[in-house]
C-alpha cells in the first residue's frame with residue numbers, strides 16, 4: 001500500500017485541497033440533539049410506503065424529474081408544478097442552482113454565520129464565497145450583501161445556526177435590487193411564521209428551497225425541493241440532471257405530503273411548545289439563548305468544544321461552534337420530545353464550567 005500522501009494528484013482543476021470533508025458526529029449517542037432532524041421519528045404514512053415498497057420497484061430507473069411528487073408539492077403550495085425542482089436533499093438543489101447561475105470566479109454573498117455547506121458549495125462550483133454581517137437584530141444587511149457585486153445571494157431564513165429569521169421585506173428588497181439569483185433557504189420553514197414561497201412566483205430571480213429532512217423526518221431518504229419561476233427552475237433542473245430522486249424516496253415523499261401533514265403539524269406545535277419551555281428554563285438558569293424561529297436553539301457558552309465533548313460523554317450530542325461572529329462560542333441544540341430536553345438540561349448543568 002502506498003501512503004495517500006505519496007500519490008501524485010492528477011492534473012487539472014482542483015483547488016479543493018484546502019476544503020475538508022464534512023465532519024460527521026463521531027459517536028452515536030442516546031440523545032442526539034446535533035443535526036436538527038425530527039426527533040419524534042418519521043411520519044407514519046411515509047413509513048408505511050417504505051414498508052410496502054417491493055424489490056421490483058427498484059429494478060428500473062425512477063422518473064427523471066419526479067412529476068408525481070411535483071404535482072403533490074404544487075397542490076400543497078398552490079403553485080404550478082413547473083415552478084418546482086426536486087433533488088437528492090435540498091443540498092442537491094442548492095448545488096445545482098449555484099452551478100446553473102454562478103459563473104466561475106464570480107462571488108456568492110451570504111450572511112455569516114450560516115449553513116456551513118454554503119461556502120463549500122460555492123467553492124466546488126468555482127465561485128468565491130463572500131460573507132456579510134447580520135445587523136444587531138440578526139436580520140440581513142441588504143447593502144452589505146450587495147456590496148461585493150455578487151452573482152448569487154444566499155439567504156437562510158430561519159438561519160442555521162442562529163435560528164433567527166430575515167424579514168420578508170428585506171428579502172424582497174434584495175430580490176428587487178439585484179439581477180442575479182437569490183436563494184432563500186427555508187430548510188426550517190415549517191417552524192417559521194412567514195415564508196417567501198407565496199411570493200416566489202412574483203420574482204424572476206428567486207429560488208426558495210425546502211427539505212424533507214427536518215420537520216418531515218426523512219433525512220435518510222434525501223429529498224429536497226426548490227420553488228421559483230418556471231424559467232429559472234428549468235435551468236436549475238438542467239444543471240441538476242435526471243434521476244436524482246430515487247423511486248423509494250419519491251413514493252415516501254408523496255405519501256408524507258398526501259397523508260402526514262396533520263402529523264407534521266402536531267410535531268411542529270409540540271416543538272414550539274418545548275422550545276419556549278426550554279428557552280424559559282435556560283433564561284432562569286442565567287443563559288441567553290438566541291431567539292429562534294426553528295426547531296433548534298443556539299446557546300452561547302464558554303468553550304463550546306469542551307462543553308459539547310462533556311455532553312457527548314454523557315450521551316447527549318449537540319453541535320459546537322467556536323468564534324462565531326457577534327456571538328463567540330455556542331452550542332446548537334435540536335428541540336425534541338420533552339424527556340430529551342430534560343436530559344439535556346440535567347447534563348448541561350454538569351458540563352458547563
Ligand SMILES: *Cc1c(COP(=O)(O)O)cnc(C)c1O
Pocket residue numbers: 036088089090091092115156159160185187210211212213214219222223224
Ligand atoms: C439541513 C439543512 C439543509 C440540507 O438539507 P438536506 O435536504 O438534507 O440536504 C439545507 N439548508 C439548511 C439551512 C439546513 O440546515
